[in-house]
Amino acid sequence: MRDFQGRTAFITGGASGIGLGMARAFLAKGMNVVVADLLQAHLDEARGVLGSSNRAHFIQLDVADRAAMAQAAAETARVFGNVHVLCNNVGVSQRNPIDEASYEDWDYVLNVNIGGTVNGLVSFLPGMKAHGEGGHVVNTSSMAGMIPVPAFAGVYATSKFAVRGMSDALRLALAPYGIGVSVLCPGMVRTRAMTAGDVYRQAHEGAAAGDLRDTIDGGMDPMELGETVVQAIAQNQPYIFPHGEFREEVASYFEEMLAAFPTDFEMDERRRTGEERRARMTAEAKALADALGGKA
Numbered sequence: 001m002r003d004f005q006g007r008t009a010f011i012t013g014g015a016s017g018i019g020l021g022m023a024r025a026f027l028a029k030g031m032n033v034v035v036a037d038l039l040q041a042h043l044d045e046a047r048g049v050l051g052s053s054n055r056a057h058f059i060q061l062d063v064a065d066r067a068a069m070a071q072a073a074a075e076t077a078r079v080f081g082n083v084h085v086l087c088n089n090v091g092v093s094q095r096n097p098i099d100e101a102s103y104e105d106w107d108y109v110l111n112v113n114i115g116g117t118v119n120g121l122v123s124f125l126p127g128m129k130a131h132g133e134g135g136h137v138v139n140t141s142s143m144a145g146m147i148p149v150p151a152f153a154g155v156y157a158t159s160k161f162a163v164r165g166m167s168d169a170l171r172l173a174l175a176p177y178g179i180g181v182s183v184l185c186p187g188m189v190r191t192r193a194m195t196a197g198d199v200y201r202q203a204h205e206g207a208a209a210g211d212l213r214d215t216i217d218g219g220m221d222p223m224e225l226g227e228t229v230v231q232a233i234a235q236n237q238p239y240i241f242p243h244g245e246f247r248e249e250v251a252s253y254f255e256e257m258l259a260a261f262p263t264d265f266e267m268d269e270r271r272r273t274g275e276e277r278r279a280r281m282t283a284e285a286k287a288l289a290d291a292l293g294g295k296a
């Protein structure tokens with residue numbers, strides 16, 4: 001999607017950090033932007049950052065709430081018409097390590113991070129496919145969705161691996177509609193993600209939320225990241241990896257996997273035919289998806 005002017009983006013978790021960076025970058029490209037977020041305090045603050053443009057609209061919702069997401073899609077259509085860019089950006093974490101996590105920990109993180117992304121897709125994709133004007137989906141995963149992480153981040157990483165996997169499949173599925181898909185996998189970004197976990201969980205559970213000020217010191221500027229996302233959409237990049245320091249770790253993770261495959265093996269003819277057919281289908285769908293970005 002190269003033409004941004006006058007088009008509409010819907011961003012979950014758009015009132016802080018990376019989502020707010022995307023909102024600002026989209027507005028600068030002449031887009032209409034709907035900022036959806038759990039916390040009214042963040043929405044109020046985002047309104048201040050983004051200014052009083054009538055191209056920005058704000059919706060308070062919990063991404064895990066299916067009815068609220070469906071209502072947000074209807075409200076977006078009423079306010080701006082067709083949606084072209086969908087950013088499923090909300091992601092939360094929990095404190096308990098993966099081997100000690102309770103059902104409540106698992107439910108919270110999976111319902112928000114995977115469930116919230118699914119709710120965005122189910123509520124918005126029918127409209128995006130039907131209007132025929134093309135568009136783009138950006139799902140926010142993480143470097144924790146690429147490589148192994150320490151125990152404390154294991155539940156979070158589970159959800160982020162899922163978001164990356166679904167994005168790969170979605171990219172192939174949406175290409176025939178002229179809709180590109182990118183998965184955003186950042187490392188450290190200067191946001192509230194590491195410090196606000198308890199507040200987000202309390203608000204998700206219906207309790208009053210406290211004030212949030214802390215950020216991840218030393219992380220990348222989220223506004224800079226917003227501009228990176230705009231460029232990735234314009235080029236229909238499948239993967240957005242803004243943090244170069246992870247390259248070696250990702251390489252050694254995949255090298256370890258490659259080394260685990262047998263290289264000398266027999267294959268039944270039916271198995272070979274089936275796998276060749278599947279690989280061909282994938283390659284054809286991938287060529288179509290890459291062609292949207294002018295790569296093929």
Ligand SMILES: NC(=O)c1ccc[n+]([C@@H]2O[C@H](COP(=O)([O-])OP(=O)(O)OC[C@H]3O[C@@H](n4cnc5c(N)ncnc54)[C@H](O)[C@@H]3O)[C@@H](O)[C@H]2O)c1
Pocket residue numbers: 012013014015016017018019036037038039042061062063064089090091092112140141142143185186187188189190191192193194196200204216219
């Ligand atoms: N900051 C980093 O270093 C980093 C690194 C990798 C990935 N990420 C991912 O980036 C995404 C954005 O996080 P961020 O770093 O900008 O954090 P952030 O805390 O600054 O912003 C997250 C926003 O999401 C909102 N939110 C939380 N729960 C919600 C819910 N259930 N429904 C709707 N809104 C909700 C919060 O109110 C907040 O405004 C997340 O998916 C996170 O996992 C962040």
